[in-house]
Amino acid sequence: MLIxxxxxxxxxxxxxxxxxxxxxxxxxxxxxxxxxxxxxGLRIIKGFNAAGYQxxxxxxENNVYRRTLTRLLWRKDLSSPLSEFLGIAVVTVLLWFGxxxxxxxxxxxxxxxxxxxxxxxxxxxxxxxxxAFYDIQKGIAALERVEMILDAPVSIREKPNAVxxxxxxxxxxxxxxxxxxxxxxxxxxxxxxxxIPKGKLIAVVGPSGAGKSTLADLxxxxxxxxxxxxFIDGLDVRDIRLHDVRAQMGIVTQEAILFNDTIFNNIVFxxxxxxPEAVEQAARIANxxxxxxxxxxxYHTNIGDRGSKLSGGQRQRxxxxxxxLKNPPILILDEATSSLDSESEKLVQEALIHLMKDRTSIxxxxxxxxxxxxxxxxxxxxxxxxxxxxxxxxxxxPGEYQKLVELQAF
Ligand SMILES: Nc1ncnc2c1ncn2[C@@H]1O[C@H](COP(=O)(O)OP(=O)(O)O)[C@@H](O)[C@H]1O
Ligand SMILES: [Mg+2]
Numbered sequence: 001m002l003i004x005x006x007x008x009x010x011x012x013x014x015x016x017x018x019x020x021x022x023x024x025x026x027x028x029x030x031x032x033x034x035x036x037x038x039x040x041g042l043r044i045i046k047g048f049n050a051a052g053y054q055x056x057x058x059x060x061e062n063n064v065y066r067r068t069l070t071r072l073l074w075r076k077d078l079s080s081p082l083s084e085f086l087g088i089a090v091v092t093v094l095l096w097f098g099x100x101x102x103x104x105x106x107x108x109x110x111x112x113x114x115x116x117x118x119x120x121x122x123x124x125x126x127x128x129x130x131x132a133f134y135d136i137q138k139g140i141a142a143l144e145r146v147e148m149i150l151d152a153p154v155s156i157r158e159k160p161n162a163v164x165x166x167x168x169x170x171x172x173x174x175x176x177x178x179x180x181x182x183x184x185x186x187x188x189x190x191x192x193x194x195x196i197p198k199g200k201l202i203a204v205v206g207p208s209g210a211g212k213s214t215l216a217d218l219x220x221x222x223x224x225x226x227x228x229x230x231f232i233d234g235l236d237v238r239d240i241r242l243h244d245v246r247a248q249m250g251i252v253t254q255e256a257i258l259f260n261d262t263i264f265n266n267i268v269f270x271x272x273x274x275x276p277e278a279v280e281q282a283a284r285i286a287n288x289x290x291x292x293x294x295x296x297x298x299y300h301t302n303i304g305d306r307g308s309k310l311s312g313g314q315r316q317r318x319x320x321x322x323x324x325l326k327n328p329p330i331l332i333l334d335e336a337t338s339s340l341d342s343e344s345e346k347l348v349q350e351a352l353i354h355l356m357k358d359r360t361s362i363x364x365x366x367x368x369x370x371x372x373x374x375x376x377x378x379x380x381x382x383x384x385x386x387x388x389x390x391x392x393x394x395x396x397x398p399g400e401y402q403k404l405v406e407l408q409a410f
Contacts, residue, residue, distance in 0.1 A: 313344020
């Protein structure tokens with residue numbers, strides 16, 4: 001009876017511990033994502049004077065975490081004296097009950113003492129058993145959380161019968177492509193038609209929010225189109241193996257994406273069997289070799305969290321070196337130089353020209369002077385292509401492109 005009661009109480013505490021432990025994990029997860037987000041958007045946070053807001057967000061999250069954790073520890077601390085107390089209570093009752101039996105002659109004193117001794121010896125193992133029980137509960141709570149994250153739905157899936165794409169031979173085509181991030185917000189791209197022959201440079205210009213980045217992001221399938229299709233050599237990208245689609249492309253974005261690792265590892269980034277000579281060669285083409293050699297340990301210098309020990313132009317040249325090393329036939333440059341000062345922009349622009357040589361490129365540019373030689377220039381506005389043609393053609397017709405060029409002449 002008593003033992004069953006004890007078991008129920010301890011079981012209840014165990015369950016409640018499991019619940020709060022899973023809450024604590026959840027809170028910690030939230031807090032880490034606030035930190036992540038803050039680091040990822042540091043420039044934006046500063047630019048919008050949002051440091052106070054971000055700090056407040058972290059403090060609030062931190063507070064909730066602290067409270068939840070305190071509650072968990074409180075319960076945990078309570079549970080140990082509680083089980084101790086219950087153990088002693090059981091012994092007391094047994095002692096009282098047994099001694100009455102012995103004195104009234106109903107039980108042999110020797111038997112009673114051996115029983116008591118045996119019981120006493122069982123307490124310690126029982127305690128470690130209940131501790132193990134808590135730990136298991138805690139483990140299960142953590143596991144459930146991990147499973148929840150792993151089971152989160154992935155929106156981009158490869159078809160089971162996806163075909164390989166060994167190489168890119170002819171052209172990329174966008175056919176009547178429409179796309180919306182959220183159905184209620186309306187389409188961001190509307191009926192886009194576009195052909196990019198192999199080896200040509202296509203430039204996309206237009207005001208911010210026009211859908212330029214979205215247009216480019218659809219090609220490596222960061223998102224899938226809602227209507228129409230994108231075709232590489234006549235194959236719908238949704239029918240091709242995801243790995244093969246992305247293996248054809250190198251992407252350089254405005255925000256250089258780097259990791260807290262050595263320069264060498266950031267350039268190699270996921271490629272295998274790369275010799276140091278190949279890395280150095282890529283860095284030279286990207287105008288990066290010299291500044292790399294000037295760092296403390298050369299290619300083995302750690303660049304800090306997201307490359308924080310480097311300047312913007314240096315970071316960008318590392319991502320270009322990475323793209324050069326990957327040597328993809330298709331290149332996507334999304335405002336790759338727009339966050340740089342004019343000095344490093346020149347170096348990066350040179351590096352980009354090396355990179356684009358003999359490749360098929362989609363270049364989103366804020367500086368029109370850099371794309372005048374493009375095979376075709378697309379002017380986008382509010383999700384549509386409103387003008388298209390070579391630079392000379394566009395300059396002859398009155399319209400958005402002329403206005404943009406005039407604007408930049410200042
Ligand atoms: N991940 C996203 N989720 C929801 N809306 C987005 C997302 N990315 C961009 N948008 C919206 O889509 C539109 C086009 O954005 P984008 O393609 O980034 O334009 P651009 O690169 O021309 O500045 C904008 O209105 C923007 O707010
Ligand atoms: Mg953009």
